[in-house]
Each structure stands twice: as structure tokens, then as C-alpha cells.
Amino acid sequence: MQRERRQAKADYRKHLSDSQNFITSKKLLSRIVGLSNIDKNDTVVEIGTGKGHLTETLCKKAGSVYSVEIDRRMYENAKTRLAKYSNLKLICGDFLNYRLPVKDDYKVFANIPYFITTQIIDKLTNGTKAPTDIWLIMEKGAAKRFMGSPKETEKSLLLKVNWEMKIRYHFRREDFHPAPSVDSVLVHFRKKETPDLSRNEYDAFRKFIDHAMKYAICGKRGLLTKRQVAVALKQAGLPHAHEDGLTLYVQWLCLFRCYQKLQRVSGG
Secondary structure, X not given: OHHHHHHHHHHHHHHHHHOOOEOOOHHHHHHHHHOOOOOOOOEEEEEOOOOOHHXXXXXXXXXXXXXXXXXXXXXXXXXXXXXXXXXXXXXXOOHHHOOOXXXXXXXXXXXXXXXXXXXXXXXXXXOOOOOOEEEEEEEHHHHHHHOOOOOOOHHHHHHHHHEEEEEEEEOOHHHOEOOOOOOEEEEEEEEOOOOOOXXXXXXXXXXXXXXXXXXOOEOOOOOEOHHHHHHHHHHOOOOOOOOOOOOOXXXXXXXXXXXXXXXXXXXX
């Protein structure tokens, strides 16, 4: 069993290393980091040091940089290559096990391994102290799913309670070495100063969405009637719900609040 665990860990690390696609153009790196609001007052966490090209650009822009690299060989090479940057702290380890800052504000900028995109976003957005801003280079299709395009998902709806998301840059495949087999984008996640829902409301919203995704928002097992849906959206000045499912985050919020109000009135 112990041997199997060691093998699984080795396979995971190899998969991480093999899934990395590097950007080495200083001009491009300067351009995409320049799209952020990172400055000398900021602490930045990077996921995957790799060859250190992005790390170096971040060191020139930020006040301090914490860069986490799982590959021991790449870590050692980067430590030598980037030794002149006194504002850099290199960490050799798995980012998914890395303890994020819990006291001071920080930001994240990274070219991440695509196969653990969901785990990375979950860790960054659900932690005790989330970053104020996140810039991630990721697969375009995944980015669109997190943003709820073309249709909202449970993940996209829950993210939107606390985060605003926008694609800031579209890459060419030849921008990377080796070139990935998918299209890539730079996505900015900006933490909302005031979440759309309180913590207790968030938990209730999650249950509301889960039920609606399984059984539809209205109907035999729905939480609202068709009339309640139509009236709530009309009173809020929102478009009528689509027959193939609700596609707008604001519609979901509106109907959730309608459902809460009805529950309070009925004493449910």
C-alpha cells in the first residue's frame, strides 16, 4: 500500500510537470502582467515557478513574490537563475498543500497546470482569506464554464456571489512552449468588496441551486410556481426565464430572494 501511494504521488508530480506550457517571451509576459493592477505595494503568490520567466516579471512589478514549484529540478534551477531578486521567496512543494497567507492582503498571478484548474480555483476562492485579485492563465473552455458561458452552472453561480470574472487576454497556441492542444486565456477574478449574499444566505443559495438544477426551478418538484417566477422577475425588471433553464445570474438571485421571502411568510 505504501509503495502504491509513493507511485501515485510520483505519477501526480510527473503529470504536473508534463502538463506545463511555458511562456518565455519577455514582451508578452510584460504585456499580460501589465494588464493587472499589481504594483510595489503588493504581495503576489505564483503557482508553479517553472523556468522562472513569469516569476522574474512578477518580481520586477510586485513588492514581494511567493512562488511555489513542485518539481525539485525546476525549483533548483529557478533558485539559481533568480537569486538576484531579494523580494522573491521560492517554495518547493505542491501548491494544493501550500498554506496561503492568512493575515495580509495578497494577489495571485499564475500560468497553471490545466488538469488541476478546478482544485486551484476551489483553494483560492474558498479559503479562510481569499486573495483580492486572481489572474490565471487557463484553458479557454474551462474559463467559460467558470464564467457561466454559454449557460450558468452551479459552480459559476456560486463563484459570482463573491467574484467578478473577466477574460483579459486571448493567447495564440504558439505563445507557449510546448504549444498546448487547446486555446488559452488570461482570466481575472476580482473579489467583490461586498458579497451579494451573507454567509448564511450563501449556504441557502447553494441548496436552492442544487435543488433547482436537479428538479427545475418550478414544476412538480420545483421550489416556486411558474406564476411566482414570472411575477418576481417582472417586479425586478428582469427578462423572463428561458424555457431551457435560467441563464442569468441576476435571475437566480432574484428568484432565490423571492423563495426566501415566501419561506419567511409561510414560516418555513
